[in-house]
Amino acid sequence: MDLDRINALRAEPVASASHIIDGERRPASDGAEIEVISPIDGQVLTTIPAGTAEDAAAAVRAARAAFDDGRWSGIAPAQRRAVLLRWAALIEDNALELAVLGVRDNGTEIGMALKAEPMSAAATIRYYAEAIDKLYGEIAPTGPGNLGLVHREPVGVVAAIVPWNFPLMIGAWKLGPALAAGNTVVLKPAETASLTLLRIAELALEAGLPPGVLNVVTGEGATVGAAIAGSMDVDVLVFTGSGATGRRLLEASARSNLKRVYLELGGKSPNIVFADAPDLDEAAKVSAHGIFRNSGQVCVAGSRLLVERSIHDAFVEKLAAHARAMKVGDPLDPATSAGAVNSLRQLDQNLRFVREAQDAGREIVLGGARILEETGGYYMEPTIVAGVAPGDRLAREEVFGPVLAVMPFDTEDEAVALANGTDFGLAAAIWTADLSRAHRMVRRVRAGIVHVNTYGGSDLTVPLGGVKQSGNGHDKSLHAFDKYLDLKTAWFKL
């Protein structure tokens, strides 16, 4: 990475941002703005529009008009592919600028941000662009007197409400397949991570995406997000974020037009280490990264470590050693392995979980405190809490911070019971050299993705989605198209 370039970019002032509606930059209808605080130093970075219900409605109107007149839905898939490929190339051309801007906004360490944000977003958009002119409809196996055709049509206006931890990556998981399929989109970024999504929406216009096809409205979830969720003219709502907000979106759908709602919610993912794991050093290292990278602000983070009792103490010590070696601090220093916590609110929430565990007599093996307070930024030590009981809040609720809950187990059955003992079902991992046990555990653990002898790193070719209260529907892979393409039957009498 080019350190001089990073340092030059981090010193650049960031102009006040605008919504992008119908291809135009627009302020909030009442001119109100939200100050964007950088978690690196707690200073005001810039402002974004504090969008209003009126702004949300204008964006939905623009998206509806753009869908209905066919300026995007009505052109050949190969033409959409060409525009989206140009967009992906522009995102790549601007990758470092986007990564630094995103890090100043949300605090993720630059090494991860560069790969996981612009580069991943470009790859995602390219994947769906390349796929869209290779999808066919069907001819049904009817009797001789009929012809049954199954068309795949875009669903219409898609609204996407996305979070702050990986705005470009998660945004692209929605935008890539939604736009490739011919839909138009209203995107609502998180208050603390809007800047890069606004920037890539500008690049989309530059790439030739027609005005109104991708609209971005910033602001508070309770205002802009709620207005989008309650709109009578949004056909599909896709969301990544908290369970509490997910519930509100379902209610809003029920109260309005029954728009389809797809949710990717939280997790409390079990990382299960058996004594016969092939390489305990590797398991400890990967597990440390699986919870502490991006300060634990990863929906699939392995936040519960379940360890077979015979290796418990030794393994926890190994993991703590790797965690101690991680450098927490300035996210724009390429040597940093965990950057800033996104906001003061999130940091306070992390610390509350630790205090509660301490008060309940749990063992704080490592960390537990805010650090580098003199920088004004929001930094927290990697934290390991052992002896957590299955009923503890730390064992059941998502922290979304660098806090690992450790629990011992004696048998495979007990590991399964602990693993499945929360309301969530997003990710899991099994570390074992026993092939049969690995397959058994994959079947028994209820989660959308089960890693075996690794944690994280799954690529775009496999679906990501949760079971239980971790959500419904899938991002990534060709299965993501299911949310954005409807089936229509044409039934002919011959």
Ligand code: ADP
């Ligand atoms: P977190 O607590 O991690 O910030 P949220 O679910 O609150 O998770 O945020 C995820 C996204 O949902 C953000 O874009 C946020 O603005 C939006 N959001 C929050 N509250 C609402 C709401 N009541 N209606 C619609 N969107 C919301």
